[in-house]
Each structure stands twice: as structure tokens, then as C-alpha cells.
Amino acid sequence: MDRKTMSVPILAARDLTKTYGKGPDRFDALKGVSLEVQRGESVAIVGKSGSGKSTLMHLLALLDTPGTGQIHVDGTEANDLSTRRLNALRNSLFGFVFQQFFLNPASSVLENVALPLKIAGVGPRERRRRALEVLEQLQLADKAKNKAANLSGGQKQRVVIARALVNNPQVLFADEPTGNLDTATGRIVEDILFDLNRKDGITLITVTHDHELAQRFERRIFIRDGLLINTDEEHAA
Ligand SMILES: Nc1ncnc2c1ncn2[C@@H]1O[C@H](COP(=O)(O)OP(=O)(O)OP(=O)(O)O)[C@@H](O)[C@H]1O
Ligand SMILES: [Mg+2]
Secondary structure, eight states, rough: OOOOHOOOEEEEEEEEEESSSSGOOOOOOOOEEEEEETTTTTTEEEOOSSHHHHHHHHHTSSSSSHHHHHEETTTGGGGGGGGGHHHHHHHHHEEEEEEEEEOOOOBHHHHHHHHHHHHOOHHHHHHHHHHHHHHHHOOOOOGGSGGGGOHHHHHHHHHHHHHTTTOEEEEEEEEEETSSSHHHHHHHHHHHHHHHHHHOOOEEEEEEEEEHHHTTTSEEEETTEEEEEEEGGGOOO
């Protein structure tokens, strides 16, 4: 066995199902999905609109619970954890670049980025220090005092990435991180994500329906109608 096979995956999902609604409104969004992600990998989750990509991502990120099935994070079964420990685990290991997690437009860029640290109970001086550090890393330090509302789309997305990084996460989850950006700006944001993966070893899990972007990842997971499909059927996705 090589080193990768022997190490405990950072994420392992087994037979995940997720059903939304009840009775006639019932919809099986995931129908039994199993996968493993190794530490330091970059993985794209690819599929058509409505195929279950975001649902899967939310389960993997411990933001929602599956109907049935298990998720192990670094060998720990998430289901066995109390809500408090689950929140702490999510907060310490994961970062999120999701369009639903809006910036607070009325708060400063610095306050937006520091928010996860505030939630984690970090004191104001350390919050400020760490937030400025990641803003520096994303070349946004000069915007620290700006209201988040007064930024360009690409800058906002970089602030979202800064906020995702402020806790030093091991896994970065991104859902269509370049979906709202023009090609050139999208490319800059993509490069930042891949740099974090290659240089800092952050595990990158990204949902996209952009096949070109998907090709930049080490591995692709294809989903169709709530089921993973073989990579050979790639073109059918
Ligand atoms: N809260 C909900 N209640 C009912 N159905 C839902 C809910 N959330 C998602 N669904 C349905 O589950 C299916 C999968 O949704 P999901 O958001 O995972 O798709 P997706 O692959 O991320 O699509 P997109 O590329 O459009 O973001 C869709 O058919 C969607 O309508
Ligand atoms: Mg989605």
C-alpha cells in the first residue's frame, strides 16, 4: 500500500442519502453517495443543475445532516458528535466559499473577515491581526476599512476567500466560486484557490458545472440525479 492508501482520509462519506420535503413534495436529492477525499487533494464535484452538488457539499461540510449514511472527518464519525463538538470541528477544520454566505454589506471588510474568529471566541486584537494577515495574503489590506458593499465582484469574492481562510482551515469548500465573475476575474480567483491547495496543502473541494475549471483539479467526481457516475460517463454529466 502506498502512503495515501494507508492514511486516514480527511473526509469519508458512506451511502449518503438526502430527501427534501414530504408526501407528494418528496424529492430524493441524494440516493446513496460514497466517496473519500484524502488530505491535500483538489477535487471538483461536477454535474448539471439540480443533480445534487450543493446538497452533497453541505453534507460533507457538516452544514446539514444526511437522511441516512455516515460521514467521517479525519476518522471521527460526525454523527457521534454533540452539536457543540460538531460546530467546533467544522469551525476549526473547514472554510467556506459559498454564495449563500453573504458578506455583511454594512460592515467593514475587516469585520467580515474576522467574523469566524469572533464566533470561535478569539479576542479582538488577535482577530484584527489574523484578519489583516489574510487580507494581506489576498492583496486586499488596503480595503480593510471599506464597507463590504463598496467593492467590485472579484474583490468581494476574495474577501469571502479571506474569511474562509481566517481560521486556518484544512479543507476549503467552494460552491461555484467563480460563477458570478467575468472570465478574467474568475481566473484570478481560481488561481488563488489552486495556490492555497498547492502551496499550503489545503484540501480543496469545489462544486462547478464548468468543465474547463473542473479539468484543473486533481480529481473529478461526477454526479447525476443524486448518484455518482463513473468518470467514463463524464460526457453524459
Ligand atoms: N430545501 C429544499 N427543498 C426541496 N428540494 C430541494 C431543496 N434543496 C434542494 N432541493 C432539490 O434537490 C435537488 C438538488 O439540489 P442541489 O441544490 O443540490 O442541486 P445542484 O446540483 O447544486 O444544482 P445547481 O447547479 O443549480 O446549484 C434539486 O432538484 C433541488 O430542487
Ligand atoms: Mg448548487
